[in-house]
Amino acid sequence: SFSNETTLCVARSSVAKSAVFPRNWATLTLLRGHFLHGPYPATHFGPKACVLPNPTSVMHIQDPASQRLTWSKPPLNVLVIRKIRDETLLEPFKELCRFLVEEKHLMVYVEKKVVDDGSLMRDDSFSAIRNQLCTFREGFDDISDCIDLIICLGGDGTLLYASSLFQGSVPPVMAFHLGSLGFLTPFKFESFRTEVDKVFEGNAAIILRSRLKVKVVKGTFQKNEQLLSAQENGILPHNHINNEAGKITLQLQVLNEVVVDRGPSSYLSNVDLYLDGRLITSVQGDGVIVSTPTGSTAYAAAAGASMIHPNVPAIMVTPICPHSLSFRPIVVPAGVELMITLSPDARNTAWVSFDGRKRQEIQHGDSIKITTSCFPVPSICCHDLVYDWFDSLAQCLHWNVRKKQTRLTDASDSSETEN
Secondary structure (H helix, E strand, C coil), X not given: CCCCEEEECCCCCCCCCCXXXXXXXXXXXXXXXXXXXXXXXXXXXXXXXXXXXXXXXCCCCCCHHHCEEEECCCCCEEEEEECCCCHHHHHHHHHHHHHHHHHCCCEEEEEHHHHCCHHHHCCHHHHHHHCCCEEECCCCCXXXXXXXXXXXXXXXXXXXXXXXXXXXXXXXEEEEECCCCCCCCCECHHHHHHHHHHHHXXXXXXXXXXXXXXXXXXXXXXXXXXXXXXHHCCCXXXXXXXXXXXXXXXXXXECCEEEEECCCCCCCEEEEEEECCEEEEEEEECEEEEECCHHHHCHHHHCCCCCCCCCCCEEEEXXXXXXXXXXCCEEEECCCCEEEEECCXXXXXXXXXXXXXXXXXXXXXXXXXXXXXXXXXXXXXXXXXXXXXXXXXXXXXXXXXXXXXCCCCCHHHHHHHHC
């Protein structure tokens, strides 16, 4: 076991190409007292028993408290994501773009529908900047290999949208709180110049928000219908893959949660839940939520689950209004594979959505396979990964807000209470 010092190393493939951790990916030696992970467990039990050594099972993980962002090369391309249909974000968006283009001399990417906004088109003072912006269309243009940094203006939905654009490695994300809730957006826009400069200088604290790797395997009776629909649009979506069994597999990276529910049917949802190939339970109720620790403060929290810090490696399974008094939310290890299918005796189909998007029907013969992805979302912290989370709990969710109990003023009050 580790004593005063512990040696850890970190995997390199989890962040974008131009963003890396410091010390040239060399081994890091850190004081044991600074760790967020628990101590390495002792492997000897009593005088004669021990764990059978297995070198192939050893995994080296960098402690979350030491995760700092640096750049192997200066960032050149920045993706700016703005919450649409919100006129209050128009001026902050223009101000940020001017700063990035004129002062930082960066290439700024924005979605085409944002640039085509009528208010921007009518602003002649912004036309010079608008003409220098690079545009893309979701589902048509792949920008995953050219973005160095993502800046979000809006609420938590902008971060979820940014995650959906990158189905592999995700660039670092800097999120400014300009939306309604802002649990995942720690930065204040009033000081955006200073904050952006700090990120470009490097050594910013980051938190790696784990995502779920999801496969939806559709039954063969749906193959012809979906292929015909795709061909009518002129292109087969890149995340649809024909597997050897002749079925269609939809592969997605999900930041918050996968929700399986009963849809418009009045019957109970009846789905089977497997863990590493073994049936563990059947869910009878309105549905089930499979979430990441980041998603534990979203739909899962509303359904009664515990809130888990994003650095805890886990997957949460939370029933939605189960028709059982003993079905409590559970937390399983991050490395397991969950599979959800319709129960053979289910009276109706089910519906599934991924971070609230791409909602589709699940029928008999379909399956949803879920495990932890190796491509997290590196979210830049405003202060540090512990303070930011508890600050969001207090400011956004008003966690444990209660009027303080007044103290007893004198001995007579105490005696009266006791009597």
